Ligand SMILES: Cc1cc2nc3c(=O)[nH]c(=O)nc-3n(C[C@H](O)[C@H](O)[C@H](O)COP(=O)(O)OP(=O)(O)OC[C@H]3O[C@@H](n4cnc5c(N)ncnc54)[C@H](O)[C@@H]3O)c2cc1C
């Protein structure tokens with residue numbers, strides 16, 4: 412006999428946990444299946460360990476800035492392994508709290524993978540069967556691999572967090588969020604970094620912002636090779652050679668990171684047994700309410716083709732649980748104008764449209780404001796780098812449809828502006844706001 416629940420959630424990552432907690436708070440009896448670590452990618456192999464390294468990179472930069480300010484003494488070397496253990500202890504604490512909270516909420520946690528037997532029945536790895544009228548697929552994604560010789564000699568992003576030593580000279584293949592973040596952080600911590608970029612950096616981002624980001628990366632000493640096409644990877648002793656189809660061999664490197672995007676975890680779920688449809692890349696097809704084509708089965712987070720960000724998975728899960736179990740018939744996530752930050756050095760924060768996208772959507776109606784300046788804390792240290800801020804407005808009344816900030820503090824700066832943008836802010840609202848001085852953020856209300 413199979414055990415019955417109101418809701419079965421596959422995956423205890425950002426999206427699955429949020430769905431399970433919210434549904435349980437509404438009184439649903441929930442089973443949550445997770446074969447790996449609680450918290451999924453974000454907590455274990457994504458945002459949290461990545462941001463930890465970014466904080467370390469900030470400290471490394473602050474140490475050299477401190478000398479320019481007049482602090483005496485030499486800065487200490489970075490103990491990579493010490494910090495890995497400290498990070499793990501922090502992450503263990505998060506997972507322990509999740510475990511406790513799930514128990515308190517009465518969610519039944521099964522530390523196993525699930526697969527569909529029919530549209531309302533899930534089988535666990537150990538052969539147990541669970542039934543529910545409603546099922547959520549929140550199984551996330553994994554790093555993309557290439558079928559080329561020697562691929563396995565390189566690392567994927569998951570491996571980066573388990574390294575016992577900091578790479579001395581790393582090649583990073585790819586040019587998305589993950590490639591740029593690791594390149595920046597490792598460079599700030601002292602590694603030599605060479606990036607192999609197929610076409611352009613951060614292709615979803617505003618061209619001008621990306622060009623400014625490239626300037627910072629080049630100035631920091633990151634070597635960028637454009638037009639690269641990976642042919643293979645070769646090991647000679649400790650040295651790795653990256654074989655580029657276009658320009659031959661590059662190296663030696665002591666590590667190579669493949670950062671080529673991610674593929675959805677939809678292939679081991681026996682979705683055919685339930686009739687759930689996938690798109691040609693393997694993402695579960697959903698409508699804007701997270702519904703799949705099968706009534707009672709929803710999907711959210713990285714296993715769908717929406718923005719692959721933790722707060723997106725979390726918000727989608729909460730709205731879905733509110734609708735299914737909280738009586739909120741209209742609850743659903745609005746996918747427009749979602750802010751995000753590339754945790755590079757300096758960070759790049761974005762909400763809304765790029766200039767190019769705005770021109771496509773609103774031809775002839777776009778007005779762009781921009782500000783380029785050297786932030787005070789850099790200037791004081793004699794550094795030349797400049798921040799770039801852009802505000803994209805449309806129409807006679809200059810509705811703000813995009814805000815872009817590259818510079819120190821941008822990671823914390825844009826959240827509040829994202830609220831205002833979503834509320835329909837006009838440029839005149841920024842003009843009517845008195846600046847906080849002296850700050851970098853004040854530029855956003857002072858642009859003419
Ligand atoms: C290096 C890196 C850095 C990132 N940094 C950021 C950042 O700074 N900010 C941000 O917003 N986003 C960031 N992301 C993206 C973010 O981590 C993801 O968008 C988010 O984790 C997606 O959540 P999810 O619940 O969809 O999937 P996941 O968190 O991946 O969780 C899916 C879970 O499902 C489990 N699972 C798989 N198959 C089954 C099965 N058959 N049965 C049961 N369970 C199963 C998996 O073990 C996993 O735990 C980063 C990602 C990476 C890789």
Ligand SMILES: NC(=O)c1ccc[n+]([C@@H]2O[C@H](COP(=O)([O-])OP(=O)(O)OC[C@H]3O[C@@H](n4cnc5c(N)ncnc54)[C@H](O)[C@@H]3O)[C@@H](O)[C@H]2O)c1
Nearest residue numbers: 585586587588589590609670671672673719720752753754
């Ligand atoms: N700070 C954040 O919020 C953050 C950080 C990391 C990841 N993420 C999320 O995770 C997602 C995945 O990140 P990602 O960096 O893996 O993917 P991505 O889609 O951002 O970038 C993938 C990169 O790989 C390149 N690429 C793909 N195939 C290639 C090939 N054969 N040869 C050379 N280059 C190739 C692409 O050109 C692109 O530059 C992101 O889209 C983002 O949503 C967010």
